[in-house]
Every structure is written in C-alpha cells, then in structure tokens.
Amino acid sequence: MKRKDIKKRPLSDTTIEALEPESSMYRELHADGVYLRVKENGMKDWQLRYKKPDGKWTWMGLGPYGKGAHQLGGQEAREEAVKRAKEAKDRGIPLSELNSKQAPDKLLQEPFSALMAEWLEIKRKDWTEGTYDRAKRMLEIHITPKMGNRPYRTILASEWFNLFKGLEEKGLLETLTKARSYCQDIYALAQVTDRTQYNPINNLHKFLESSENENFAHVSPAEIPELIRAMRAYPSRPIAIGLQLLMLLAVRPTELRSATWSEFDLKAGLWTIPESRKKERRDFVVPLADQTVKLLQELEKYRDRSDWLFPGRNTRKNEPISNMTFNQALDRMGYKSKQTPHGMRHLFSTAANEAGKDHRIIDAALAHKVKGVEGVYNKAMYLQQRRELAQWWADQVDVLAVSGIANIQLA
Template structure:
C-alpha cells in the first residue's frame, strides 16, 4: 500500500501493516503529533513530535511496530503529551515509567517464587529442585504468576488449590500449597508483605490421603484389571497402568523413570535416591516379574528411543503430566474409586492377607519402619521380594482371566 492511498487518520491496522517502504525513510502522521515511520528496509516504528521546555521541537521513539500496536502507541503518546503539558520532561517521564514497570515486574508472584527457589537450592538435590520448580510452572504460574503477589487474595489461592483438588492430585496440591506458603514467608520476613494469604487455607482443603489413595475392593479388582487391559487410548498409558498394578510403586516414580534405571538381565529397576524426594536414604530396588518385563519390553518398542519411559508429547525431555494415569482411570469409569497410588494399597492388602512377611511388603513399598527399628533395619529382602512379587503378578493374572475367585475372607497361616 502506498501512502498516497491513505484515506483516514488515525491510521487503521490494515494501513499500518501494509504501508510499503520507499527509497528513503518517511513519516506519516497518525494523530496529535504521533507519527508512523517506515524505513527503506521495511522496518516500522512509532515516533512522537513534542516541544521541549526550551520551546524547541524534538522526536521521541515509542517502539517498533508491530510490537507496539497503534492503540498502544496512542496510549503512550497521550501519557507523554500529558507530561509535557504538566511541565515534565517527556524523556525523563518515560524512563520513570519504564523503571516503575520493571519494579512492578519484580513484584510478581513468579519473580518472588523464583527468588525463593534460588535461595533454597543449597538445601535440595538437583532432582528435588527441578521437581519443585516444575510444579510451580505447571500449576501456579499460568494462573497467578504475572500478578503482583500482594494483590492475590486468600480466596483466590483457595480457588486455585481447589482446582487441583478437583483434578484428584491431592498430594501435589498439598505440596504446591506448602511451596507457595513458604514463598510468601520469604516476602514477609524480608519486609515486602505484611501477611501470608495462605495461612490457614489448609484447614479448608482435603487432607489428601483418604481420597487421593482411593482403590477398589478386591471383589471389584478383576473387572478393573480387564478394563486396564482393554484401555482403548494411548498404548503407553495402558502399559503404565499395568506396571502400576504389578510393581506397587508410586505413580511419580514410574512416570519419571528413565530407561537407564532398568537392568533387564538382572530383572531389576533401581530408583535413584534423588528421584525419591529425599536428600538422605538409599536407592529403591524394584524386582521385575515376568509380566512386568513383558510390559516394559512392549513399552520399549514405543518410547525406547527416548531417555524417559513416558516422555511428554510436546517436550520429550520431560515426563508425561502428573495426572496422566489418573485421567486414564477416569476414562475407564473409575473416577473417585481408583487412583494410581491406590494400587499400592491393593498390593499391601492382598500380600498381607496371604501371609507374606510385613518387612518384605514394606520394603517393596519403600516404606521405612517407625522408631528405632526403622533406623537399624536396612535389609531390602530382594530375593524374597522377587518371589513375592512374581506370586502377586500371577495372582493378578489369574484374577483377570477369571481362573481365580476372590474370597471375602482369606485365611493365612
């Protein structure tokens, strides 16, 4: 579009986008001293012609187009004209406004959260630090990250956390609440906030375990196992649900697992300490039964070219969403009745009822015994757990095929 074809001012969005360059740079008046400048190379920008306090005319750049739209350029021009009318130097006023914008940006919840995260890095291992920042980036920053932290009310935090609660990720919700409360404590003790809007919020949220670890009864288990086997959506997710039933590990441990952690020859999965969320402790050894090895080999055909067992769809370097297994169970009709973590409860119940030693079961679940016994008992009972979990996998297989009926009460010797 040639400038001789301009029909009206202020310049329309179509005109701004289509004005063609000429051999030399030129300016076109938009409105009240605001000009649109076009260079021979096609670059476009906004300039304001204003009168300085010494009564001389000058130009002030307002930014490039299309980064600065017509509406924004006119708003900036109006502010600067107002400054000039009040006897202020428009350039000094522009710099002051920019400084205020930077200061406001540094007072957002996200900036405070990242400051808090940096301040705590020395106390975390790499895996923990990455997991915490990832939770904030996934669940908090999209909603309130760009807001000034002092403007976010307790009611808004309650709404955000209840959103996580309704997704069924209650353990994650509880952690996110604790992180955000700690972030506000940083602002409070450094004199940047008078109170903590997350104080007391936990009293009105679900505590997590009773609902988060929901699981079906043993009588319903065969139907659930068959439903998982026939899951019609993503194959990797279906295999993940099978592995949760067979291994009794935490969903996060499986979802974040790397292929390098698996030794197929030794039939062993080693969950490293840093992925278990503890600075101290030891790696968790998970024996692999025949059925889990079959599922893993099938999964390796799908995702084996990536480091992670369950790589994300948009970013293959990150694991699938922390709700991936929960949402799959919902699609199968088990919302509120079965969670990924609930498979651990099922395994514990069945193994205890069939007389397996409590120490072996607790070692499989990676539970630490309470008190002095927990300090001194370091045994992992790997050989015994190999046999126990193969029995358990065979038991589930019999249930699924209908070759075994679940008794209401099981007698153990």
C-alpha cells in the same frame, strides 16, 4: 571462621559471611550497640542491645543479614538502629515500646514473588530436580499472576481464600492442596526471618476441600478383578502396559512415567531408580516379577530413539508422557475418583498385609522410611525377599483377573 578469630569491628562482610555456627546461638558486637546474631542452623540476623526505662538491658530485632531486597548489610543495620532510636524520640516513647519486629522500610514493599524465589532456592537443596520444576511451574501458573507483584505483608487472608477457592471450583483439588501448602510454607520463611508475624494461609484448609482422599483413591475388593481386565484391554497398548506395571511394581507414578530403559536390567530382573528421581533422595533397586519382565519386553517393541519407557508426543522436547496420562486413562475407563495411579500402591500394600507378609519387606518394597535400626538404609535391602513378594503379587493379580474372586479387605 571461628568467632575467636575476629580481628576488628565493625565487622566486614567477609567476616560476617565466614562466621560459622556453633552448638548454641551466639552474638557478636558489630558497632554502636548493633550485634550480629548467629543461630545454630547458620542463619544470621541483626539485633540492637539497649536499656529499658527500668535499667534492664534487652534486645530488639532489626532484620536478617544479607544482600537481598529483604536483608540488611552491616551499614544498613546501623542505619536501621539509628532510625528506630529517632522514631522513638520523635514520638516521645521509650524504645522498648516500638514493635521489636518492625520491618525496615524496604521490606514493607517486598513482593511475594521475591519471597517465593528465595523459598524455592532453599527447597531446591532437598528436592529432586523434577519436584523443584513442578513446584515452580505450579506457582508460576496459579499463584504469581495474581499475587506475584503484591507486597506479601499486605495480602489479606480473604484474598488468598478467594484464589484457592477458584482452584477448588475448577476441580483442581490436588493443585489446590499443594499450592496452599507451598504458600503457607513460603510465609513461614518470612516469619522465622522476622519479616512478618502474620501467616494469612494458616487455617484456610479448614474451609477448603482437600485432594488427599482423591489422590489415593482405590477400588473396592470386589472391583479389583474388573479393574485388572479393563487395564489389560485399554486400546493404547503402551498405556495398557504402563497401567499394569503401576499395579505390579507399586511404585510412585512419577517414578514409572519418568523411567528410562538404561535403568533396567531385564536379564537380571532389576530396575535401579537413581536417587535424583526418588523422593527419599537415594538409589532404589526394584526386583521384577516374571510377568513384569514380559510386559517390559513387549513395551520395548514400541521403543523409538528415545530412552524413555513412555516418551511424550512432542519428540522435540525429549520428555516423558505427562503426569496426567495414566490418570486420564483411568478416567476414560470409568474410574474417575474411584482409582488413581497412586492408589495402586494401596492395593498392593493392603493385599500383602492381609496375606500376613512381613511388614518390613512390604515397607522396603514401597521405599518407606523406617525409624530406628530397621531404617538403616541399603538400596538393595531385602532384595531376595522383595523379589519373592513381587512374584507373589504378580501371581495374585493373574488369579484375580481370571477367577474374578478378590479376598482382599481394603482399608
């Protein structure tokens, strides 16, 4: 609905819901000096227009529009404006001296779990289902038991620090890093919707360990041949094949562990990862080297009724293996904190760059987003060149396993 089509005031909920954003922010009178502000991104909130003691007109934020626990409908916004005016009169101060970001009473007790649920729904639009489920599960396990029922405006930075420090002491660095980032973003949502001015998560990262380096850990050049041999000799053959595929394909670990046989065309030597499982939210075609096809053909001999390449142990749940399976295998092989599944991508990228391969082909193989004209997407971009690159890498891996000589300089 366009603002020019408004027929009456106060604005009805139907009208408010239907109002469309424009190229710039605008306000529409609701009633009694209360205006609805519509931002360029479609977000809507309430503001009170009033005159300061010096005679100049100004605005005071009343709260976001909506029907949620933290939001105000049209009548509630008018009541909030009356309450603010009465408070200023009772205190004998100008309305301008009240905190313009003061939250309505019902917002003061809003629990962190409610804010978290709202944030998750917003993120759900951009995330894959798998990413959403993992984030929700992580927050429910590690955050909500202690913070879920607490009014988020009253939780101190020191309390958040102690919670995250507990994860650090347990060695859950990747969980710590993601949980902290998520919670910081959740508070940011409260800030941009005028529910709080304070984000207690800011600056905590300066005093906590990070999983970034550990998550992308990789062996030194001299250790690559032994790593290849160790993976090939791993006692569980399906997992041994999975580890080798991670090195040859250079895909994200979650993409491989969640892969299904229906995504592969072994005759054509292609694997199509659907957009629902790609971080970039787009289909992606992976060309397969000859060695990769042979490994997949061998893995297919272990196939049961499941369509998963790597089915989990609990057949009732029909789920793939845990996201920690490949990590644990590397740990058992003696590579804890030295080589991670994700670090396999680094080995491939560095080797290809050191060999002088075209950076555009390398970026395309890794599904990296590229800015500008080169970044215009085609799910089969550089397919033939990437097939040649994949075959080159598979041949290099074979040579390294046999010769034990690595001439790769890793950053």
